[in-house]
Amino acid sequence: MARRGSSGAMVWLRGFWARVSIVLFIGISVALLLSQGNLDDPQSFNKIRVAADDVAAPAMQAVDLPLGGLSNFGSWLSSNWNAAERVRVLEAENRALRQWESLSHALHAKILRYEQLLNMQGEPEVRVLSTRVVAEAHGPFVRSALLRIGRDDGVSEGLAVVDPSGLIGRIVSVGKHSARVLLVNDLNSRIPVVFQGASVRAILAGDNQRDPKLIYVGKGFVPKNGDRVSTSGDDGVLPSGISIGEVVEVLNPDGSVGYRVQTYANLSTMDFVQILARQPAVPPELDPISPETGDQSIAILPGAADPSTPVTGELQ
Amino acid sequence: MSQGITRLSSVAAQVGLFAWIGVPTLASLLGLLIYVAPIHMFGMSIPMPLFPLMAIFFWAMARPQLMPPFVVFAIGLIQDLITGGPLGLWSFSYLCAYTIMTTQSDAFSGRGAGMLWAGFGLMVSLTMVAAALAGVMVMGAKIDGYHLLAQGASTFLVYPLAGRLYGRLQQTTQQARRMYDIHHGMTL
Incomplete structure (x- = not known):
């Protein structure tokens, strides 16, 4: 009982x-x-998130091995579908690209010569780190990716992440062996951009839709369909000139015309990516000149005996 | 010889006990890893089904004692951490749906596969509504509703397959549990 x-x-x-x-x-x-x-506040719960990423990244890599085979089979099947037609298109594209290649070589040589003549300073070298995406979050609330590369490999917050087509996003948190990329179409992504050929600035803002939108477009400038957009480097973090995509006009729900950017990089099928590791520009107040070394930063232009003497010249 | 068999059976039984307790949680976590894996078919990203939700539903209906609220909370929280989303979003959504479904489990469990699938459809709907509400609460009205619907649909469609797989797992762990009980002279 x-x-x-x-x-x-x-x-x-x-x-x-x-x-x-x-x-x-x-x-x-x-x-x-x-x-x-x-x-x-991007730092909210950051330590917990970074620790979780460090644990998840190796586990994800282990899971990705068998699942990668499934993905590869799909890619193989789709690439072999209608192969003859694809070869014809690629050959035509290759012919056109050869012309562009020779033109770009000529332009590159010309730019190098101009930079040498002008004694161009202030473009720090960019170190490229390649890695693979081990996890993606394409949910309705967040657009991010997890990389198996971290602080030990020289990765830090703010670095640009690209694929062969263009910008994907930037690093927002870094663990010992993992890093999280905030994609350009995530709600929290804001990137200063420039319209190529027009030198007009704007901000590329993600809103969890496929294509990020353009906000704060320079006064008086009306973007057109197909205008190319690249990073402006105004934030002092991302290098300037990284291709992002092309402008597409869209109709907003309120009937007004809006502008979005169709990214060159396919943000939903990322595989291998590159991190552009560049030393960010340090403000002068944080980088004082030591009395022993003196001012080493002033470039002495060719032909000028004294840095204070104005230099006139003509480009060849 | 007999000593060796006894020892082997003891080890198997210990493993069996662990499996019995940990399988639902491990199955949910494995589902979570597959959910965030970068799987692309034909150059496209698939709206990945919420595998953790399937595991939660299956064990909440089959053996609720193996899927207690704190495990549901932990799975949701780990999902938030791995996806880099707002903390608490999926744990809140899963728990809301779990609470309603466990109170209505008599209406769905033991009444055939079709009824169970319908019950899962209700669970998916509840989860998505809770997630949308939580998303709006945290991020304003900036959620991708189309993606949410696509994810809900893919989760619903994949369940019969995943449910069968979880059923097999459940049977195996039950056998392991029996072995353990026999080894320790207990009855189920």
Whole structure:
């Protein structure tokens, strides 16, 4: 009798704990959600996130091995589909690209010569780190990717991530062996851009849609379909001149015309990516000149005896 | 000889006990890893089904004691961490759907595969509504509704296959549990 009573009490206690724990954990979830506000603070819970990424990245790589075979089979099947037609198109494209290649070689040589003549300074070298995407988040709330490369490999926050076609995003958090990329179409992504050939600035803002939108376009400038957009480098973090995509006009829900950028990089099928590791520009107040070395940063232009003497010249 | 068999059976039984307790959680975590894996078919990204939700539903209906609320919370939280999304979003969504479904489990479990699939459809709908609400609460009205619907649909469609797989896992762990109980002279 007493045994039956204690068993009943246990059942009641279990049921009670189940109900309490549901309320408790829903409460904790809501508290977590509210504590993040609208994610204005990118550092919120950053340490926990970075630690989780460090644990998840190797596990993801292990899972990716067998699943990668599945993806590769799909790619193989699609690349072999209508192969003759694809070869014809690629050959035509190759002929056109050869012409562009010779033109770009000539222009590159010309630019190098101009830079030499002008003694061009201030373009730091960019180190390229290649890696593979081990996890993607293309959910309705976030657009990010996880890389198996971290602080130990020289990665830091803010670096640009590209694929052979163009910009994908930038690094937002770095662990010891992992890094998270915020894609250009994520809600929290804001990148200063320039319209190629027009030198007009704008901001490329993600809103969790496929194509990010252009906001704060320079006064008086009306973008057109097909205008090319690249990074302006105004943030002092991303290098300037990284191709992003082309402008497409869209109709906003309120009937007004908006502008979005169709990215060259396919943000939904990332595989191998490159991180452009560049030393960010240090403001002069944080980079004082030491009295022993003196001012080494002033470039002495060719033909000028004294740096203070104005130099006039003609480009050849 | 007999000592060796006894020892082997003991090890198997210990592993069996571990499997019995940990399989639902491990299956959910494995589903989570597949969910975030970069799988592309024919050069396109597929709206990945929410595999963790399938595992939560399956065990919430089959053996709720193996899928307690804190495990559901942990799975949701790990999903938030791995995807880099707002913390608490998926744990909130999963827990809301889990709470409603466990109170209505009599209506779905033990009434055939079709009814169970319909129940899962309800679970997916509840999860998506909760996720959308939480998303709006945190990020304003800036969620990709189309993607949310596509994800819900793919999750619903894949469930019969995943459910069968989880069923097999459940049977195997049950056998392991029996072995353990026999080894320790207990009955189920």
